Amino acid sequence: xxxxxxxxxxxxxxxxxxxxxxxxxxxxxxxxxxxxxxxxxxxxxxxxxxxxxxxxxxxxxxxxxxxxxxxxxxxxxxxxxxxxxxxxxxxxxxxxxxxxxxxxxxxxxxxxxxxxxxxxxxxxxxxxxxxxxxxxxxxxxxxxxxxxxxxxxxxxxxxxxxxxxxxxxxxxxxxxxxxxxxxxxxxxxxxxxxxxxxxxxxxxxxxxxxxxxxxxxxxxxxxxxxxxxxxxxxxxxxxxxxxxxxxxxxxxxxxxxxxxxxxxxxxxxxxxxxxxxxxxxxxxxxxxxxxxxxxxxxxxxxxxxxxxxxxxxxxxx
Amino acid sequence: xxxxxxxxxxxxxxxxxxxxxxxxxxxxxxxxxxxxxxxxxxxxxxxxxxxxxxxxxxxxxxxxxxxxxxxxxxxxxxxxxxxxxxxxxxxxxxxxxxxxxxxxxxxxxxxxxxxxxxxxxxxxxxxxxxxxxxxxxxxxxxxxxxxxxxxxxxxxxxxxxxxxxxxxxxxxxxxxxxxxxxxxxxxxxxxxxxxxxxxxxxxxxxxxxxxxxxxxxxxxxxxxxxxxxxxxxxxxxxxxxxxxxxxxxxxxxxxxxxxxxxxxxxxxxxxxxxxxxxxxxxxxxxxxxxxxxxxxxxxxxxxxxxxxxxxxxxxxxxxxxxxxxxxxxxxxxxxxxxxxxxxxxxxxxxxxxxxxxxxxxxxxxxxxxxxxxxxxxxxxxxxxxxxxxxxxxxxxxxxxxxxxxxxxxxxxxxxxxxxxxxxxxxxxxxxxxxxxxxxxxxxxxxxxxxxxxxxxxxxxxxxxxxxxxxxxxxxxxxxxxxxxxxxxxxxxxxxxxxxxxxxxxxxxxxxxxxxxxxxxxxxxxxxxxxxxxxxxxxxxxxx
Numbered sequence: 038x039x040x041x042x043x044x045x046x047x048x049x050x051x052x053x054x055x056x057x058x059x060x061x062x063x064x065x066x067x068x069x070x071x072x073x074x075x076x077x078x079x080x081x082x083x084x085x086x087x088x089x090x091x092x093x094x095x096x097x098x099x100x101x102x103x104x105x106x107x108x109x110x111x112x113x114x115x116x117x118x119x120x121x122x123x124x125x126x127x128x129x130x131x132x133x134x135x136x137x138x139x140x141x142x143x144x145x146x147x148x149x150x151x152x153x154x155x156x157x158x159x160x161x162x163x164x165x166x167x168x169x170x171x172x173x174x175x176x177x178x179x180x181x182x183x184x185x186x187x188x189x190x191x192x193x194x195x196x197x198x199x200x201x202x203x204x205x206x207x208x209x210x211x212x213x214x215x216x217x218x219x220x221x222x223x224x225x226x227x228x229x230x231x232x233x234x235x236x237x238x239x240x241x242x243x244x245x246x247x248x249x250x251x252x253x254x255x256x257x258x259x260x261x262x263x264x265x266x267x268x269x270x271x272x273x274x275x276x277x278x279x280x281x282x283x284x285x286x287x288x289x290x291x292x293x294x295x296x297x298x299x300x301x302x303x304x305x306x307x308x309x310x311x312x313x314x315x316x317x318x319x320x321x322x323x324x325x326x327x328x329x330x331x332x333x334x335x336x337x338x339x340x341x342x343x344x345x346x347x348x349x350x351x352x353x354x
Numbered sequence: 355x356x357x358x359x360x361x362x363x364x365x366x367x368x369x370x371x372x373x374x375x376x377x378x379x380x381x382x383x384x385x386x387x388x389x390x391x392x393x394x395x396x397x398x399x400x401x402x403x404x405x406x407x408x409x410x411x412x413x414x415x416x417x418x419x420x421x422x423x424x425x426x427x428x429x430x431x432x433x434x435x436x437x438x439x440x441x442x443x444x445x446x447x448x449x450x451x452x453x454x455x456x457x458x459x460x461x462x463x464x465x466x467x468x469x470x471x472x473x474x475x476x477x478x479x480x481x482x483x484x485x486x487x488x489x490x491x492x493x494x495x496x497x498x499x500x501x502x503x504x505x506x507x508x509x510x511x512x513x514x515x516x517x518x519x520x521x522x523x524x525x526x527x528x529x530x531x532x533x534x535x536x537x538x539x540x541x542x543x544x545x546x547x548x549x550x551x552x553x554x555x556x557x558x559x560x561x562x563x564x565x566x567x568x569x570x571x572x573x574x575x576x577x578x579x580x581x582x583x584x585x586x587x588x589x590x591x592x593x594x595x596x597x598x599x600x601x602x603x604x605x606x607x608x609x610x611x612x613x614x615x616x617x618x619x620x621x622x623x624x625x626x627x628x629x630x631x632x633x634x635x636x637x638x639x640x641x642x643x644x645x646x647x648x649x650x651x652x653x654x655x656x657x658x659x660x661x662x663x664x665x666x667x668x669x670x671x672x673x674x675x676x677x678x679x680x681x682x683x684x685x686x687x688x689x690x691x692x693x694x695x696x697x698x699x700x701x702x703x704x705x706x707x708x709x710x711x712x713x714x715x716x717x718x719x720x721x722x723x724x725x726x727x728x729x730x731x732x733x734x735x736x737x738x739x740x741x742x743x744x745x746x747x748x749x750x751x752x753x754x755x756x757x758x759x760x761x762x763x764x765x766x767x768x769x770x771x772x773x774x775x776x777x778x779x780x781x782x783x784x785x786x787x788x789x790x791x792x793x794x795x796x797x798x799x800x801x802x803x804x805x806x807x808x809x810x811x812x813x814x815x816x817x818x819x820x821x822x823x824x825x826x827x828x829x830x831x832x833x834x835x836x837x838x839x840x841x842x843x844x845x846x847x848x849x850x851x852x853x854x855x856x857x858x859x860x861x862x863x864x865x866x867x868x869x870x871x872x873x874x875x876x877x878x879x880x881x882x883x884x885x886x887x888x889x890x891x892x893x894x895x896x897x
Contacts, residue, residue: 040884054810057896065894081371096369100813119810122369135370142370164897261741282536310625312443313730313739328442332810334894340884348883350732354453354894 040347041205044068046325046336047177047254047306051079051150054119054332056157058354060164066338066352070170070204071161072197074306074325075177075214075254078150078184079121082142085113086132093126119332123149147183154187158194166193171204173197177254177306178216178225197252199235201242204250207343208301211239212252216307217288220272233290240298248344249300256287256305257295257317262324263287264311295320302339302346312351321346328353388546390641393616393716396549396648397709398481402613403649404656405683409669410848411605412588413597416653416662420613422606424646426835427614431638433832436825437797438624439631440807440815445727446624447793452731454796454803457891458872461733465868466861467789468721472755474782475717476520476762479527482710483510483519484766490703492680493687496575497694513769520763527714528756531722532747538715545712552705553648555698556689560655563692568659571691576682581664588667591677595663607835608842608849611783613649616713617641622720631814652685659692673848718755725751731890733875781857784843787836788861794836798829804893 044063049055063071085095085104092105097117104110110126117124125145127135135142161172172194176184188196195202197212204210213235215225227235236253243249256262267275267282275282286308295303295317303322312326312335325337334354340347403416411419434447441450447467451460488507495503509515530541563571572581589595617638624630656665665683672681686706690699726748729739742749764770801808801823808816808823817824843853876887 054806054896058894060897062894064897065892066889081369083369098813116809146370146372160897259743276539282539314736326443331440331442331807331812333807338885338889348879348885350879350885350887350890351730352889352892352894353449354892 041069041208041341042067043070043072043204043250043339043341044336045072045074045304045323045339046327046334047074047304048076048309048327048329049073049121050076050179050327050329051121051123051153052119052329052332053115053121053153055121055327055329055334057160058332058334059336060161062334062336062352062354063165063170064168068170068338071165071172071174072210072250072252072304073172073174074252074304075175076179076306076327077154077157077174077176078180079123079153080179082123082125082146082149083117084132084135085110085117085124085126087126087128095124097122118153121329123153125149147181150181151183151187154184158188158191161194162191166191169193171195171202173202173204173210173212173252175212175252175254176214176225178214178219178223180214181224199239201239205341207245207248208341209243209245209249210252211242211249212254213239214254216255217290219286220268229288229290232288233293236290236294240294240300243298243300246298246300249298250302250304251295251298251300252304253291254305255291255307256311256324257292257303257322258287258289259285260287260292260317260322261315262305262311262313262322263308265308266310292317295322301341301344304337314349314351321349323349323351325351387637387640387644388543389620389716390617390637391549391644392542392546392709392712393619394614394641394645395616395709395713396553396645397486397706398478398713399613399616399645400553400649400652401485401684401686402609403653404665404685404688405669405672407605407609407613407669408662408666409593409671409673409683411596411601412593412666412670413595413663414602414605415597416657416665417650418599418602419606419609420646420649420653422603423610423613424642426607427610427617427642428639429828429831430610430835431618431642432635432828433794433797433825434618434621435631435635435638436815436828437793438621438634439812440797440800441624442630443625443727444623444730445724446621447790448724448727450800451793451796452891453893454800455792457888458869459792460796461728461872462865462868463789463792464724464728465871466785466864468724468755469758469864470785470789471717471721472758473762473765474785475527475714475721475755476524476759476764477766478710478717479523479714479759480516480520480763480766482523482707483516485511486706486710487511487519489682489684489686490699490706492682493684493690494696494699494703496682496687497690497699498696513767516767517764517769520767521760523711523714524756524760524763527711527718527759528752530711530715531718531752531756532742532745532749534746538719542712542715545709548705549709549712552702552709553652555702556652556685557655559689559693559695559698560652560659563659565658567692568688575691576680584671585663585667587677587679588670588674591671591674593667593670595666607838608783608846610835611786611839612849614642614645615782615786616716617645619716619720623723631812635814656685656688660688714759718752718759721755722748722751725754732879732885732887733872781843781853783839783849784853784857785861787839787843790836791833794829794832798826798833801826806893806896 046059085093088094092103095102102113104113114124174188175198197210198214202210215227217229218226263285264283265286267284299318299320305324309327314323323337326335337351339349437450438446448460448464487510491503491507569581669683671677672683726739728734738750879885879887
């Protein structure tokens with residue numbers, strides 16, 4: 038076979054700009070397949086509340102926005118979506134009801150998250166399907182399980198979480214969306230021993246593990262791809278002498294499975310601050326990083342030959 | 355179902371966040387300020403106003419010069435904080451400039467900055483044996499009548515002494531920088547408080563001495579009648595007192611970088627700073643203001659004891675070897691003679707050397723971060739960014755910087771070749787500013803060249819006055835300031851040792867080698883890996 042070019046990114050966290058650039062990059066860099074490494078949903082909703090006189094009011098990054106026309110409202114909604122939040126346009130009474138009912142707010146949030154993922158999958162199918170480019174879109178530990186259903190049902194879009202796919206004649210892909218426990222006890226956080234079981238189940242599906250690609254949301258422990266600021270018990274960054282103290286936050290179970298299986302390539306996300314690459318044995322491990330809130334695409338382009346990674350580069354744009 | 359955080363308070367509907375949002379509290383201004391203070395250096399920069407500025411601009415108010423200098427540095431700090439806020443990652447300046455303007459030019463500027471900075475680190479380390487140790491040894495030798503210390507001071511400042519002591523200090527810095535990060539930050543933290551302690555001691559010595567005690571104290575240690583004759587001697591050797599506000603302003607415009615350079619260094623590792631848009635600006639401005647306040651207070655206390663003209667004369671004599679006198683234009687010496695105390699002088703001496711090592715450490719640190727950025731972009735071999743599995747330190751990157759720093763030590767010593775070929779220390783501002791033009795131009799034009807990124811940037815980056823982005827206004831002022839500093843480097847050889855063909859050749863050579871490295875790396879990756887490194891820098895249009 039010839040060469041297969043992969044385009045990989047993760048941790049979109051709902052950023053419309055990031056995802057649309059990801060699809061644009063597939064066309065620009067002539068990728069054969071796209072892989073997404075998880076954490077695709079956003080972290081907050083921004084209420085855009087109608088005021089008197091046809092105006093609206095919202096706050097974005099501490100700044101008050103007051104769109105006064107439908108065009109300005111649409112522009113604000115796009116800006117909010119581009120940085121990963123969900124704009125919800127509300128009447129004052131609706132906002133009050135939502136704020137008074139945590140369960141209702143949670144359901145609304147889930148609705149927004151699933152809705153955006155569904156729109157993205159439709160866009161990927163529409164943009165890349167005609168070119169026979171497949172997208173392997175995996176959620177991550179920060180994503181509710183409800184999101185999984187939104188990924189299903191399209192010919193060129195797949196969810197590799199716990200499943201095996203052939204990217205081409207020589208390379209299989211399996212994914213694991215879960216992560217080791219974080220201070221926030223996210224939707225798909227597991228203890229290391231439970232994560233190890235998930236990983237073993239995934240790699241057991243492989244026919245040729247030495248040529249496989251693992252899409253594992255969380256990076257291997259102490260790999261350099263998992264370094265993030267240390268937090269104290271109040272979730273405050275620990276700093277000394279003007280320096281933020283950094284510590285590894287990856288998974289030892291992930292590290293163990295990579296060391297044992299030695300696949301061709303392991304793709305990770307989860308730790309936005311640690312983009313880069315490292316080799317664990319013969320396996321090239323990559324973390325593309327994330328700057329979703331700035332609407333910047335951060336991705337990796339990887340050229341694969343049958344038995345080796347021919348080349349790779351991290352891109353941003 | 356998503357578990358939500360408590361709804362926003364009534365009347366303040368800003369955000370409905372998920373409980374597992376990963377949102378964390380940010381580092382405070384204090385933490386960000388400490389690194390900036392280290393980079394400015396309470397020791398080396400702390401000597402400059404009284405031992406150098408006073409003599410180059412006799413009669414100019416030291417406080418006025420420092421204030422003008424700090425004001426213009428605030429604009430530069432704003433520009434670099436915005437660079438870090440726009441591209442919050444390692445080597446934010448190179449990353450921004452490569453994406454906005456020109457990848458090869460941005461890399462060449464970054465390459466030049468790293469090599470030059472490593473050389474400067476070496477020349478700063480060389481300052482320990484060439485200036486700091488002799489000053490402290492002479493101080494202790496004179497104050498405590500120990501001729502042996504005075505002799506040691508002479509050897510320390512010799513070419514051999516600079517190389518021997520400088521090499522030892524370079525190796526110490528290397529070892530300190532390959533230790534685990536926690537240990538490094540502890541070392542820096544101790545240095546910050548040690549540096550402050552040294553200045554408190556100086557304040558105590560200067561502030562509690564009787565207002566009329568200085569002349570007698572000077573004569574006691576430097577010889578009877580020495581104090582009275584200083585101004586006349588300086589004037590005989592060419593000093594002209596000129597208390598002119600315009601001259602003072604000019605001095606401030608030129609001396610800003612000499613005194614305060616370093617406040618913006620955290621931009622080079624913006625990827626490790628949370629909420630870069632506020633932390634970088636608050637950190638750089640506060641480190642500027644804190645060091646300004648420290649140096650101004652010292653000037654006030656010093657001038658309580660000694661007239662400005664006399665300080666200028668001693669500083670002038672320190673820069674005029676032809677005068678044939680032993681000049682001691684050091685604030686540490688002034689403080690020591692009015693309040694001689696072995697323990698206080700010893701603490702100040704230790705603090706001075708310790709914080710100079712800290713200063714070199716910060717240079718090593720940011721250079722290693724920039725090299726990391728090049729490695730991410732695959733412009734340099736992978737092994738350079740290899741991280742030791744136990745020490746978690748990029749040993750090779752730091753070793754490369756150490757070797758260049760050692761060349762800086764040798765260059766400064768004049769042992770193997772005459773003078774200072776690169777003039778890393780003396781032409782410091784010229785080289786530093788030249789490397790900054792590419793990223794500052796990129797930032798100034800960013801709102802127009804990368805409209806989509808600008809619109810999605812943080813509120814700080816997107817600020818406008820009317821229709822004009824603030825960063826374009828501030829960036830333009832910064833560019834004008836930088837241009838003046840380049841011109842001043844030619845017009846005022848006393849400030850920077852003169853720019854000659856050799857030094858221009860060194861600068862050009864560094865830029866050209868940077869360009870060569872870029873194009874060779876690109877050709878290699880394209881041929882062997884099918885990867886075009888230009889992809890790293892390209893914009894991607896969204897579908």
